[in-house]
Amino acid sequence: MNKKAVLYFMLIAAGASVFMKRPDDGGKGKKREKTTFQTSQHWKPVTDTRADVAIVYGVGGNPSDRVKGKTFEERVQSWRDRGYTTHFMTGIAWGEYQDYFTGKWDGQWHLNEGQVQRSGDTIWHGHMVPYIVPTENFLKYMKEKHVKRVIDAGIDAIYMEEPEFWARAGYSDAFKREWKKYYGFDWRPQHESPENTYLSNKLKYQLYFNALKEVFTYAKEYGKSKGMNVRCYVPTHSLVNYSQWMIVSPEASLASLDCVDGYIAQVWTGTSREPNFFNGKEKERVFETAFLEYGSMESMTAPTHRKMFFLTDPIEDRARDWADYKKNYEATFTAQLLYPKIADYEVMPWPDRIYEGLYRTSANSDKRERIPQHYSTQMQAMINTLNDMPVSENKVSGSAGISVLMANSLMFQRFPVHQGYEDPQLSNFYGLALPFLKRGVPVSTVHLENLAYKETLANTRVLLMSYSNMKPLKPDAHTELARWVKNGGVLVYCGRDNDPYQTIKEWWNTGEHRYAAPSGHLFGLMNMDEKPGEGRYPYGKGLVYVLRSDPKEFVMQEKGDSKLLAEVSRLYAEKSGAGKLVFKNSMYLERGPYDIVAVLDENEHSQSYRVKGPVIDLYDPALPVLSEKNVQPGEQALLYNAGRVKDKTRPQVLASASRVYEEKFQGKTYSFTCKSPLNTTNVMRVLLPGAPKNVVLTGPSGEILRDAENSWDASSKTLWLRFANQPDGVQVKVNL
Structure with a gap:
């Protein structure tokens, strides 16, 4: 019997018990890595967040938060001295790389490797910090100057964040050289045709796919040479946000890389407050957008079982007032908790700007102050719930099984506009998701790139899709979709198939295929006409419903979604085996002792959602105990339900x-x-x-x-x- 066991039995014999509520390890002797934060600064008493992991940013820091007087190794050690596990993050598309751009590293000037738009202007992230075309030489620099150094410092987890290529870029000499190398023919200006745009964005996508593959492969091999198991993660915005913001990134295709161990879902107020259309109105819908953003990140990785951290930010990049930050932080925080299979979190980025930054005291005031005491108290109570937040098998309330199909090519058609066809605020995506989400249906997303995984469609009863805003990069996905329908799935295809990207030179209209649109290939596999009219088409045990409207019409027009809702409701009731499709104005999840609630506005239902107490209100800095909590439309709640404490006799x-x-x-x-x-x-x-x-x-x-x-x-x-x-x-x- 070991010493710990002897001590334990001695205490029991003495009528005492000793326990640790929050262990420092995750079992099996491994250090806990459940909660993280990122910082370019050294440890300071005012930013001691007490997460498990401090992700130290940049060998030279962060471009917007210059580090003075501390080396990278000194910054790392300052966090280790305080008991933190330390990881490393830097940008793969931008960063403190002036020694590369100004020729200090190899004697050559490299500012001409920035991302350049049609006007000839470089797209900058900061002073002397361009967004980068990831050339072979730049990747060599990243490996030798950054990755090697951090591994030598004992770091065994590396995060290469935001692999971003702007859709409006693609005009630099560096990009033209990469074009010739990849395609074998001279560069073509993307603004001249839809096909050129598509080719340009496919290359941008491939460049950062290759960049991550090369840098991560090197990191793992170099770590192995030093007896270390180096893990590699990609902090990235969601496919929803990148598509809406007109940025190209590898996203779901990274699942095919063995050198990628996981991701951080970079979702926060700044991404989720991007306006969208619903019922003919364009406005911010922060909770709903965040829910779809987190969902797209979860579904991107769920079949691969790789680690996923969800991020939230108590403030955001744009200057607002503290009340605005608080309201939208609650919305995004609630949205992340409604995914019960994800229980790892980046609790905040940049604690220095959160705790030490100056922001407006109200929307109508120019007075600025540091974070109010009530808000820092509330924020810390919230992030400390994340240290204990359990994985749960429970489901969000509502009719399950409605999914929206998405693909990386959502990013390829956003800019510029061709032949007058526009998709304002990504409405062809939101047009399939918001009509259901706004009515309390916990709609999920499915990634075209993941259809080969059996789990991908396992819980989907009705799949909504359109090729008005994306295209299949390979025909294999259609084989998987046809098989799923044949086995009993219900596929709702929405689209006029008349956007200018339908006829670009791609696999569906070259070689053995001669389809006017990619949907023709999919329909053919299910014994349908290439251009079927609106209506139902049985196939095997399942069926296809074709609705000849682009999804943007469902949300950009008032009550434009009525036909979609009616048809999907009928199909769900008849074919899903799950009964009636129920519309409501709330979403609820029980997760361990926590009650998570969101009540939706813009809904025909206007009642509040009632949770019986005693509950502790975790969005109130006073942590009051309530006999009941009524959550109003447009609000969210996170509650600790005292009635579900497991051992009420134990302090x-x-x-x-x-x-x-x-x-x-x-x-x-x-x-x-x-x-x-x-x-x-x-x-x-x-x-x-x-x-x-x-x-x-x-x-x-x-x-x-x-x-x-x-x-x-x-x-x-x-x-x-x-x-x-x-x-x-x-x-x-x-x-x-």
Whole structure:
């Protein structure tokens, strides 16, 4: 019997129990890597977020957050000294690479390798920081100057973020050379034809696919030579956002690379507040867009079982006011939690700008201040739930099985406009998703590139698709779709097939294929005419319904979705085996002790959603215990349901704006240590078997904290505490 076991049985014999609520490892001796954040700075007491992993950004820092006086190795060590596991992140499409561009690295000037638009202007990310055409020479520089150095520093996890090529770019000499190398013929201006645009964007897509493959392969091989297992991750915006923002990136195709170990879904207020159309109105719909963004990232990787971190940001890149940040942070935070199979998180990027940045106090004021105490308290209570958020087998409430098909080629047709055909704000995608999501149907997305995986369509009853906004890069996907329909699936195809990209020179109209549109090949596999009219077409055990409208018509026109809703509702009821397609105005998920709720507006239903208590409201910085919570349309809620605590006789922290360590229960004393950033306020709820006799709080130097507040709530048997946070820890001792 080992020493730990002997100690355990001695304590049991003495009538005591000792436990750790939040272990430092994930089992099997591995360090926990459940929560992360990224920073270009060294450790500071005001940014000590207490996530598991500090992702140290850039050998030279971040272009918008220049690091002075600290080497990369010193920054890494400062976080390690505070108990953090350290990883590394840098941009693959931009970064502090001035030594490359100005010739310091190899004696050659490389500013001409930036992404250039038609006007001849380079697209810049910052001063002397262009968006990059990833040439062979640049990748050599990245490997030798950056990747090698961070591995030599003992880093075994590397994140190459935002592989981005702007759709409006593609006019530089560097890009023209890559074009000739890839296609074997001279460059063609993308603005001159749809085919040129398609070819240009396919190349942009391929360049960053190859860039990640080359850099990650090198990282793994070099790490192996040093006895290290280097893991490689891609932090990336969602396919929804990149398509809407007119950026090209490899996205789902990265699943085919063995050198990619996982992703960070870069979804936040800045991406999710991009306006879209619904019921004829263009406006911000932050919760709904975030839900679809996170969904597209989850479905992109689900069949591969690779690790996925979901990111949220308590602020955003654009300057707004604190109330705006708070409202939209709650919306995106709720959206991420409605994916119960994802339980790893980047809790924030750039804590320095969150805790130390100055932002407007209100929308109508020019006065700026640092993060308000109430908001930092709320934010820290929220991110500390992520340290404990469990994976769950529960499903979001609502009729399941409605999916929207998407493909990487969504990014290929966005810019420029050809032959007058436009897709405002990606409406051909939102036109299939929002009519259902806005009515409380937890619509999911399916990636064309993943159809070969059996799991991809396993939970889909009705699949909605269109080729008005994307095209299949290979014919194989059609074979998988036809097989799925034959086995009982319901496919709803929406589109006029008259956008200018239908007739570009591609596989469906070259060689053995002579189809006027790619859908003709798909229909032919299911014994249909190449150009079927609107209506139903049985195939095997399933059927195809053709609706000859482009999806953008469903959302850009008031009540334009009525026919789509009617037909899908009928098909769902008749063919899905799941009963009636239910429309409502809420989404709810029970996830361990947490209740997650979103109530939708712009809905014929206008009632609130009621959750019976006692619940702790985690979006209220006071952490009140409520007998019930009513969530109104347009609002979201994250609640800790005290009724679902597993062992109500055991003292435990239920909610806290700090992270809890060294938790012990011995005799009549319950104690723990709280750590969180300096200059913030901790509020917490502690479950106890009865009212405490006294509570003693001790600071990091052993001083008694006299100004701490506490109160007892008999109905929930919780102790409420409020005191100033300390990164070095405040010890709480409760005598029962």
